[in-house]
Amino acid sequence: MAHNERDTVPLNQSSQSDIDEIENLINYSVQSTVLPAQPPSPPRASIPVSSSPFIQSSLPPPPQKPAFVAPAVPPPVSNRSSNGQQQPSSMTGFGSPPNTLTEPVWDTVKRDLSRIVSNLKLVVFPNPFREDPGKALRDWDLWGPFFFIVFLGLTLSWSASVKKSEVFAVAFALLATGAVILTLNVLLLGGHIIFFQSLSLLGYCLFPLDVGALICMLKDNVILKIVVVCVTLAWSSWAAYPFISMAVNPRRKALALYPVLLMYVSVGFLIIAID
Amino acid sequence: MDLNPPPGENYANPRICFFHVLFKAGALAFYILSALFFDSFVIIFVVTVLLSALDFWVVKNVSGRILVGLRWWNEIDDDGESVWKFECLDQESLARMNKKDSWLFWWTLYLTAVIWIFFGIFSLIRFQADYLLVVGVCLTLSIANIVGFTKCRKVTSILSGLCDAKKQIQQFASQTIANRFSSTIQSAFSAV
Numbered sequence: 001m002a003h004n005e006r007d008t009v010p011l012n013q014s015s016q017s018d019i020d021e022i023e024n025l026i027n028y029s030v031q032s033t034v035l036p037a038q039p040p041s042p043p044r045a046s047i048p049v050s051s052s053p054f055i056q057s058s059l060p061p062p063p064q065k066p067a068f069v070a071p072a073v074p075p076p077v078s079n080r081s082s083n084g085q086q087q088p089s090s091m092t093g094f095g096s097p098p099n100t101l102t103e104p105v106w107d108t109v110k111r112d113l114s115r116i117v118s119n120l121k122l123v124v125f126p127n128p129f130r131e132d133p134g135k136a137l138r139d140w141d142l143w144g145p146f147f148f149i150v151f152l153g154l155t156l157s158w159s160a161s162v163k164k165s166e167v168f169a170v171a172f173a174l175l176a177t178g179a180v181i182l183t184l185n186v187l188l189l190g191g192h193i194i195f196f197q198s199l200s201l202l203g204y205c206l207f208p209l210d211v212g213a214l215i216c217m218l219k220d221n222v223i224l225k226i227v228v229v230c231v232t233l234a235w236s237s238w239a240a241y242p243f244i245s246m247a248v249n250p251r252r253k254a255l256a257l258y259p260v261l262l263m264y265v266s267v268g269f270l271i272i273a274i275d
Numbered sequence: 276m277d278l279n280p281p282p283g284e285n286y287a288n289p290r291i292c293f294f295h296v297l298f299k300a301g302a303l304a305f306y307i308l309s310a311l312f313f314d315s316f317v318i319i320f321v322v323t324v325l326l327s328a329l330d331f332w333v334v335k336n337v338s339g340r341i342l343v344g345l346r347w348w349n350e351i352d353d354d355g356e357s358v359w360k361f362e363c364l365d366q367e368s369l370a371r372m373n374k375k376d377s378w379l380f381w382w383t384l385y386l387t388a389v390i391w392i393f394f395g396i397f398s399l400i401r402f403q404a405d406y407l408l409v410v411g412v413c414l415t416l417s418i419a420n421i422v423g424f425t426k427c428r429k430v431t432s433i434l435s436g437l438c439d440a441k442k443q444i445q446q447f448a449s450q451t452i453a454n455r456f457s458s459t460i461q462s463a464f465s466a467v
Contacts (some may be wrong), residue, residue: 108336138351146328150321157317165316169405172320194357196349 116144123204124239137197137243145203148210149175152267155213159274171270178263179203186256191248201243202260208235209264213271220275229268236264287373288341295338295380298330299387302413306394320409327413334384334420342376345431347423361430384424388417 157168183198212232344364391414398406
């Protein structure tokens with residue numbers, strides 16, 4: 001569940017400026033014992049006296065924040081590890097009041113709903129961002145996949161005339177564990193994909209199969225079912241293809257894609273076979 | 276953590292507290308009572324998991340913010356790495372949080388997870404795999420919230436430590452400046 005809005009950006013900046021403040025206070029108090037008291041220099045602006053604006057030197061003015069560097073104060077915003085280790089960042093204690101913390105509830109609901117819709121459009125429908133999968137599903141969320149999996153299970157269960165509960169449980173368990181295992185498969189093949197992003201993606205790609213299952217539930221003709229399932233299967237696979245294939249080594253593309261297609265084909269069979 | 280609510284104050288946000296407890300209690304109650312009324316597992320599953328998911332959303336986005344002033348989420352940055360973000364209100368607002376609200380928040384959070392664990396053990400004993408699935412999903416949601424908010428709370432205590440450090444440094448620096456200034460003036464006067 002990601003929030004990508006602008007109002008977290010000022011928080012980071014304010015936290016960074018607070019670190020600057022602390023650094024400057026330390027350095028200033030250290031400096032003042034050595035030199036006679038001078039007005040505090042602007043933070044991070046090193047204006048070496050010798051350089052003149054007219055000299056085009058090949059070296060950029062030395063990035064000496066000479067006296068201003070304080071390695072002793074470790075800023076909390078650093079060392080992002082790839083496992084998504086927790087970072088104590090975006091503290092809001094010193095700047096403006098946090099917008100996401102004090103926004104009304106209705107805003108949160110609207111924001112989450114619009115995120116589901118935009119994620120759906122990004123994944124399932126043609127759009128310019130498909131070339132860059134990392135950027136496309138940046139704001140992953142698991143609500144969309146949750147609704148789609150439950151909906152698919154309900155539709156299948158509804159279409160079944162006997163053993164409704166088992167059909168639902170099997171469908172749900174198959175889809176949920178299938179998504180997890182497929183993600184692990186990509187990760188184990190050395191692919192670069194975030195766990196939750198991939199779960200989110202595989203869930204959203206179920207949308208065409210949901211539509212297919214709904215149509216098959218309403219009309220009971222076998223030929224129609226086969227056609228509809230084939231079309232929606234192709235659509236689902238087309239939706240999932242760029243994200244998975246970009247995530248892994250080109251030589252291992254087939255190894256990563258094949259299980260995904262297999263899972264969608266088995267769901268398709270489930271839809272056709274239910275009566 | 277004490278067993279009794281802190282005396283004196285009343286709940287500052289009774290409606291939010293109500294909703295915070297409502298979905299949790301609803302999911303648990305439905306799970307327990309449904310076996311008596313409904314024959315179909317599908318309805319039990321869907322309604323319980325839906326209530327649990329709603330509870331997860333309410334706790335993460337609403338009651339966490341309002342009752343204890345904490346929030347956590349995950350972002351993917353430009354490098355494609357996943358970053359967990361934790362956010363808290365500033366120190367003054369945190370100090371002003373109602374104690375009863377936060378007592379209720381934390382207690383119900385932990386209690387729900389414990390109860391789900393018990394149900395999980397029951398269904399394990401009875402070899403009911405499908406009920407185990409329901410319990411598993413609800414437990415995952417509860418634990419996710421617990422882990423998120425506990426980490427948030429730890430971050431808050433680290434940050435409050437930094438806050439105090441900053442105040443101390445400010446005091447020290449201003450004192451040093453004052454001393455420096457006065458000694459400069461003294462030396463200036465003495466030189467004259």
